[in-house]
Amino acid sequence: MIIILHPRATKPKNRRFPLAALAIAAVLEGKEEYVIVDGNVDPQPERTLDRIMRETGAEMLAVSVMPGPQMAAAVPLCRDFRQKYPRVPVVWGGYFPSLYADATLNAPYVDFAIRGQGEDTFLELLAALRGPRKFGGIRGLSYKDDFGLRVNNAERPMRSPDDFPWPPYHRLANPEKYILPTFLGRRTAVHHASIGCPFRCKFCGVVPVHEGRQRMEGPERTAAILTHLQREYDIDSVQFYDNNFFLKESHALEQAERLTPLGLRWWAEGRVDAMLRYSDQTMRALRRSGATMIFFGAESGSDKVLAEMNKRITSSQTLELAARIRQFGIVPEFSFVFGNPADPEGDTRDTIQFIRRIKKLNPEAEIIVQHYIPTPHPDGMYGDVEGKIEFPRTPEEWASERWYNFTVRHDPNLPWLPQAVKEQIDNFELVVNSRWPTIQDIHLPRWGRNMLRSLSLWRYALGVYKFPFELQWAQRLVSLRKPRLESL
Ligand code: B12
Known part of the structure; x- marks a missing residue:
């Protein structure tokens, strides 16, 4: 028996399908005995873990961990589990261990960290634990060797979501609990139609995890999964969680044509430059297929700052898109990363002015204000903040008030701000x-x-x-x- 644990990450009103847990479950389905425990639904996951251990025992605790609230919830659960069941290996996967593998392994209650796309790495780890216990050749795995030293194996090449089975939604304790009303509809579900992102923005935590790689599932599969969700769970709307739902126009057009008959209203993330290139015909097709709101990382109103971020868009492109998208009845949601470390004051002033220009062009545009918080980056962190910030070395430290507030961006407490x-x-x-x-x-x-x-x-x-x-x-x-x- 394998336990897949998805610690609590959010309030009940924001609860969504635990897609990471489902992705790992998908490759076990029909082959292994497993159970999903989701702290977003289960108010006492520690009791559930005890019950499972009592009733069936388990050979592994596999935990999905995102930075922030989910990491903070994972710490006491895993610490307690290790104390009670010291012989059961604990594996962490997801964005937290992918970004901070060393800090993860510094926890005495975590044995393995799986970095990046997890399905194949997880299956290989399972086989190694059952067999020769040789971990050195498993790509994407970080572990402690016989001397307790941390080893980070090479990256794993990325595979297409099409290579893996569908999420086994029916294996959630109560799938109904994840379909909730949103502005899109009465019954909104979530889906992730790709993995990674091909861009290398220097403020973004996706780059160190996926190294500028991206794979998208075929439009046919996306439509088939959503048809299934509509049939089984009566969904009327969907949020796509992809980092980049729109890249190639031909793909977006096919996607739109396949989604149209489903009559769903949907939200997704796109890029300003990509969507500016789309023809009017494609834009209309997207609207017809239910596109209601599209999120764009506008990030800044200064071209100098955008270049420093390696965002590869210009501020005039954002203004052009804000005006153009209006005629298709799609609401743009523009997100901004405030607080350029070299000149936080000037940057704030300029970005505020820029947002005012957007609002003039398109008053419906929604504005997301984010404080810049750095994550380790292979190309160097935006704002040249290397040496100005030292990240915590253990999950406990990451869960402390200071670093929790940093991660959720409420009170980042940055030396340059x-x-x-x-x-x-x-x-x-x-x-x-x-x-x-x-x-x-x-x-x-x-x-x-x-x-x-x-x-x-x-x-x-x-x-x-x-x-x-x-x-x-x-x-x-x-x-x-x-x-x-x-x-x-
Ligand atoms: C959904 C989501 C959320 C949801 C979580 C809902 C839920 N069901 O629990 C909510 C809205 C709560 C959320 C919150 C936050 N999020 Co969030 N979120 C995402 C999002 C959009 C999708 C994650 C997802 O479901 N992916 C789909 C699955 C299939 O992919 P995956 O998680 O990567 O899983 C794969 C691997 O990681 C691995 N894996 C994952 N788990 C496990 C477990 C095991 C055992 C194994 C072996 C492998 C494994 O294998 C999986 C399949 O290949 C990502 C961006 C993205 N597109 O990925 C950001 C993202 C993960 N979030 C992020 C952050 C920072 C946050 C916040 C902490 C801060 C913020 N303001 O955004 C907040 C917290 C807010 C708060 N409450 O105060 C960052 C993390 C990187 C970083 N910058 O530190 C991301 C990457 C966004 C970004 N671009 O910055 N988030």
Whole structure:
């Protein structure tokens, strides 16, 4: 018996299919005995682990770990498990061990870290554990050798999602729990139609994990999986979690044509430059197929900063797209990485001005404000911050308040970001998001929306972002009045 554990990563209202756990389950399905334990659904996963151990025993605990809340939840679960069942190997896979393999292995309760695409590495590790216990040749694996020293094996070549079986949704304890209302529909599911990303943006945590590689599943398979989800679980909408859903126009067009008969509304991530190249006909086909909102990393309003980031787009392309996409009835969601380490103040000022230009061109455009937090990068971290930041050396340290707040970007506490600039960024975010409350918040009542809009009107018009106490108060009031979702 293999236990696949997906520690709690989010609030119940944001719960989605645990795609990473399902990807590993897919290659075990029909061949191995396994069970999925998901902390996003199971309120007491430690008890469930004990019950499984009592009833069946298990030869391995395989844990999926993303940085942030999921990592913080994984630590006590695995520590406790190791104490009770010291002979059962514990394996971590996912973005956390892929980015921080050494820190992962510094935990006495983790034996193996699987980096990058995990399916084949996991199967090879399983075979090695059952047989000769030789781990040196398993690509994508990090482990401790007989002397307790950390070994990071070579990278594994990436395979297409088409090479692996479909996610076995029916093996989740209660698949129904993952299909929840969103702004897209009453019953929204998630899907990941590719792996990796071919770009090498210097602020992005995907690059060190997938090294600028990407593979996409064929449109036929995507449509077949979504048809299955519609038939079995009655979904009416889907969020694509791909880093890059749109690359080749021919692929996007075929995808759109295959999705159209399903009548789903959908959200996905794309690139500004790629979508600008698409013809009007393709854009219309995307809209017809249900494209409702598309997320774009606009990142900055300065071409110098964009070049430093290696983003490979220009600010004028973003403006052009913001205006053009409007005519097709698709809402763009632009995300910005604030706080260029060389000039955080100037960068913040310029990016705020740029966002105001976008809003003029397309008031419906949604704005995501992110604080730049670096991740280790093979090409060097954006902002030349090498030596200015030292990452934690253990999962416990990553789970501490200081580093947790860093990871979730609430309070990154960066040596190059003065507190006053951080506050300016947060204040601007509050004003712009009150002036145009996101359509994604379906629990925001109409009166709350109207109140936020009218309270922020003068501030946005005059560009006064300082001390927005009344907006903080209004946001708190509105969220107190939202329906309680913890019990969903
Ligand atoms: C879905 C998602 C979430 C969901 C999680 C939902 C859930 N079901 O649990 C939510 C919304 C909660 C989330 C939150 C965050 N996320 Co997130 N998220 C993603 C996203 C979009 C998809 C992940 C996914 O499901 N992939 C599909 C699966 C199949 O792929 P995979 O996870 O890579 O799994 C493969 C391998 O990693 C490996 N593997 C994974 N687990 C395991 C386990 C074992 C045992 C093995 C052997 C192998 C293995 O094998 C799998 C198959 O090949 C990724 C971006 C992306 N497109 O990957 C970001 C991403 C993982 N998130 C990231 C981050 C940072 C966060 C946050 C911590 C911060 C933030 N603001 O975004 C927040 C936390 C917010 C908070 N609560 O405060 C980063 C991580 C890298 C980094 N920069 O540090 C990513 C890469 C986004 C990015 N570009 O920066 N996230």
